[in-house]
Ligand SMILES: Nc1ncnc2c1ncn2[C@@H]1O[C@H](COP(=O)(O)OP(=O)(O)O)[C@@H](O)[C@H]1O
C-alpha cells in the first residue's frame with residue numbers, strides 16, 4: 001500500500017486541491033478505501049463513526065464523474081446510486097457530497113479547468129410526485145435513496161433510469177445487515193444487478209456488506225478487498241457495489 005498522502009494522486013487536480021485545502025490528510029479509512037477501489041477491487045470500509053467513510057465513497061464517485069464524459073443517452077446519466085437507511089440522510093449528503101462538490105467546482109475555477117457538471121437527486125418517501133416524474137425524464141448523475149425507495153423504484157417503470165448505474169454505495173450497513181430491512185435491500189441490489197447490461201459476476205462479499213467496485217463482465221472476476229482500520233469500538237460500515245467501465 002502506498003502512503004496515505006500518495007493515494008491523493010489518484011484524484012483529479014480540482015479534487016486534490018479541494019481536499020488539500022479542507023483537510024490535513026486522508027484518514028486511514030480513506031487511504032485504504034481509495035487504494036482498494038482505485039485498484040479495481042471491491043472494498044469494505046469498516047472504521048469508527050467520524051473516520052471519513054461516507055466522504056471517501058462520495059469523493060471517489062464525484063472525481064470519477066468529473067473525469068468521465070457524459071453518457072450520450074441522458075437516460076443513462078445516473079451512474080452513482082447511494083443507499084442509506086439513515087433518517088438524517090440529507091445531513092450526510094449536504095456535508096459529504098454537496099459541500100465537496102461545491103468546493104471542487106470552486107477549485108476547478110481557480111485552476112482554470114472546466115468545473116464538473118454533476119447533478120444530484122434524492123428519492124425518499126417524501127419525494128413529491130412531480131420530482132419522481134422528473135427523475136424518470138432526466139435522471140441525475142447521483143441518486144440518493146433509501147432501501148425502501150430503491151425497492152419502489154425497481155418495481156416501477158422508473159427502474160429504466162437506473163440502467164446506467166456503475167457505482168452503488170451502501171452506507172450504514174451495520175444498521176440493516178442483521179435485519180429484514182437488510183435482507184430486502186440485498187434482494188433489491190440483486191434485482192438491480194440483474195437489470196444492468198453487461199452484468200458482472202457476483203460480488204464475493206455477502207451483500208450488503210461493503211464498498212465494492214465492479215469490473216465489466218469481460219474482465220477478470222472482481223476481487224474483494226476487505227480493509228479495516230484498527231479495531232473499532234463501535235464498527236460502522238460504508239458499503240458499495242460498483243461497476244466500472246475501466
Ligand atoms: N481526512 C479528513 N480529515 C479530517 N476530517 C475529515 C476527513 N475526511 C472527512 N472528514 C470530516 O469528518 C467528518 C465525518 O466524516 P464522514 O465521512 O461522515 O465519516 P463516517 O462516514 O466515517 O462517519 C465530516 O465532517 C467530514 O467532513
Ligand SMILES: [Mg+2]
Pocket residue numbers: 053054055092171172238
Ligand atoms: Mg458515514
